Amino acid sequence: MTSDHESDKVALAFSGGLDTTVCVPLLKEEYGYDEVIGVTVDVGQPEAEFDEAEATAAALNLEHYVVDAQSAFADLCLDAVRANADYQGYPLGTALARPVIAQAILEVAEEHDCAAIAHGCTGKGNDQLRFEAVWRQSPLEVIAPVRELGLTREWENEYAAERELPVEGGNEGAWSIDTNLWSRSVEGDDLEDPGYVPPEDIYEWTAAPGNAETELVELEFENGYPVAVDGEAMDSVALVEHLNERAGAHGIGRTDVMEDRMLGLKVRENYEHPAATVLLTAHEALEGLVLTQEERSFKQQIDQQWSQKAYQGLIDAPLVGALEGFVDETQTRVTGTVTVKLEGGQCRAVARESEYAVYSEEAASFNTETVDGIEQADATGVAKYHGYQGRLANSVIDGVARAGTEK
């Protein structure tokens, strides 16, 4: 133990991949910690990723903890639905997961009296910022070995080979993949070129569109939260898993975006997110039925700000609390059902019902004369005034122009 650490322990966000694996010896050799504990947080990654983390931890003799944060994460994803959250077409799976993961690791670090907390992110991406925004609220030292030591993949591979670190296999193929309950992202290698057409085999959650038989799904919402599918109540995790599978079979929820990262880099990203697409589509359709036009248009600004903060990993910001005040207020009426049609890669709302529907069959119908004391002819005055200011402005402009040519 070096003298300037209060304890000799550091907690490391650990996946068992190359970056976090090389961090284990580096935290000892370069940062002087005697003991490293690895923490993997379950936000719905595939089983194989936990197997890889366990196996790698065992081979490294690393004390390793797995924390289940699936429900906390799924609940946050459903909060995101209430805010129709997306960033440039991406429903924010990785972004939403990071604060949940960071918080869970911080709790483990505190329980084990760690003096520091570390991640294996590079200095180019968003995740370093999202993790540290949470960790820097604590007094623990924050360490980012890959960024601070300027490591490259090539260097890491050589270092791992020299030290005989267990880095074979697992998720080290051509693409860099991040998977959780809400989205699966695929980036890197050829895919970085915006002109490269992604091959079908980058997709794992979504089948090629057009092979499944069209189906209807009925979603029930309560206060803006989805609570049941086809009449069957489900908790947040089960509901998202169910829809990922069901809509994934139709090839729903693929996006290919030029993403503007926080540091200013523009990076091409491919995503799969069938459940998110279905829930966001249905939720917006229900808002369309129950909210007034002015609430809907103002809420777009709220939703956009919410999404921006979520992308930045700053869902704890006071602004988000304030935005959620507006979201909560509007969502008290977002209760009802929406039926969506899953068909050939598309999800469309085809029916909606709510006791809060701002809809009067009588008022909208062409067959009723007087409704609420208003009759058709009452629109005449409105029609006379409609566009009046523009007509006036145009005639003034014409008049000035004519006066000019007559001089």
Ligand code: ARG
């Ligand atoms: N660009 C996305 C984000 O910042 C996802 C990045 C996921 N990482 C990956 N290796 N595919 O939220």
